[in-house]
Amino acid sequence: MRALTRVAVPRNEAELLQLAGVLTASQLERALRSYRRVTTAEACELHDREQLDYYWDEDGSLVVRGRLAPEDGALFLAALEAARERLRQADEERRRGSAEPLRRPTNVEALVAVADAALAQETNRSSGDRYQVVVHIDQTALAGDSDGSCVLADGPALAPETARRIACDAGVVTLDMRAAIPLNIGRKTRTIPPSLRRALAARDRGCRFPGCDRCRFVDAHHIRHWASGGETALDNVLLLCRHHHRLLHEGGYTVERQHRFFDRHGHRIRPAPTQPRGTMAELRVANRNLDLTPATCAGGHGDRMDLDLAVEALLGMIGRPDRSQAA
Numbered sequence: 010m011r012a013l014t015r016v017a018v019p020r021n022e023a024e025l026l027q028l029a030g031v032l033t034a035s036q037l038e039r040a041l042r043s044y045r046r047v048t049t050a051e052a053c054e055l056h057d058r059e060q061l062d063y064y065w066d067e068d069g070s071l072v073v074r075g076r077l078a079p080e081d082g083a084l085f086l087a088a089l090e091a092a093r094e095r096l097r098q099a100d101e102e103r104r105r106g107s108a109e110p111l112r113r114p115t116n117v118e119a120l121v122a123v124a125d126a127a128l129a130q131e132t133n134r135s136s137g138d139r140y141q142v143v144v145h146i147d148q149t150a151l152a153g154d155s156d157g158s159c160v161l162a163d164g165p166a167l168a169p170e171t172a173r174r175i176a177c178d179a180g181v182v183t184l185d186m187r188a189a190i191p192l193n194i195g196r197k198t199r200t201i202p203p204s205l206r207r208a209l210a211a212r213d214r215g216c217r218f219p220g221c222d223r224c225r226f227v228d229a230h231h232i233r234h235w236a237s238g239g240e241t242a243l244d245n246v247l248l249l250c251r252h253h254h255r256l257l258h259e260g261g262y263t264v265e266r267q268h269r270f271f272d273r274h275g276h277r278i279r280p281a282p283t284q285p286r287g288t289m290a291e292l293r294v295a296n297r298n299l300d301l302t303p304a305t306c307a308g309g310h311g312d313r314m315d316l317d318l319a320v321e322a323l324l325g326m327i328g329r330p331d332r333s334q335a336a
Contacts, residue, residue: 012038055079069165092119092126099225125226146172151236174258176200176236178229200241201229209248218253219270220281228254232266 147157215224233239261273
């Protein structure tokens with residue numbers, strides 16, 4: 010009834026009631042859009058009513074609420090859908106060959122990806138400093154010596170380990186304060202210089218976490234944090250995707266210089282072979298000298314593989330007892 014009252018007039022009431030009798034509520038909403046006519050005055054009013062409000066909630070999260078004109082709303086939804094598709098394709102490439110089910114990116118993940126891509130693009134603005142996320146961190150908290158102050162500029166507090174993760178790969182300005190008065194402001198420096206990032210990209214080619222082959226949206230991670238005396242050198246830095254970078258800071262995971270990873274319980278995460286990169290055409294060109302034929306890995310008599318038998322055979326090859334012996 011609410012949908013009908015938006016467009017119903019005496020001359021079309023019978024037709025609209027007939028539609029309502031055969032359509033679902035959502036189908037009726039879509040169908041009635043073609044009945045409504047918007048005047049120029051109404052369009053101007055829609056633009057006058059556009060708004061976007063946000064505030065920091067008590068728990069530190071950002072709450073966003075807004076209203077957009079139809080064409081601006083459609084542009085916003087198209088950007089969200091494009092970001093979701095990019096994230097979905099990246100996740101599909103990462104899980105290729107894996108039995109792990111694909112996960113549809115959320116609107117939150119898509120919106121963050123839109124913001125990240127917008128800030129990553131080159132701009133002709135005179136000052137790039139206006140497009141920055143600024144975090145104020147006490148030196149003691151950054152070095153991990155104490156739980157000092159860590160706050161977003163004009164925002165809520167952060168956990169010290171979250172601030173250390175952000176500082177892994179960021180621009181840093183040292184500000185010496187005494188009694189809330191700035192005494193000395195150092196020059197802005199990049200913790201990861203461009204030359205080192207190029208070397209990292211050539212060596213790691215993406216996230217180094219076992220089993221992960223994500224190569225976009227990666228951060229440079231200091232194995233020993235630079236604030237604790239770790240060098241910004243190739244043997245002390247590796248690339249991690251945003252998810253695994255969080256695991257190594259807020260998630261309690263650790264990594265050693267030999268790129269050996271451990272979970273939050275101290276158990277080592279075994280290395281996983283990296284999946285071949287490139288399209289199928291590129292892989293065929295790369296493997297054209299291997300003389301692969303349908304009989305290269307032939308076995309059995311065309312029957313289906315016995316997965317249980319194969320797993321037990323692999324366990325036997327690495328010296329582990331099979332499941333019956335383990336039981």
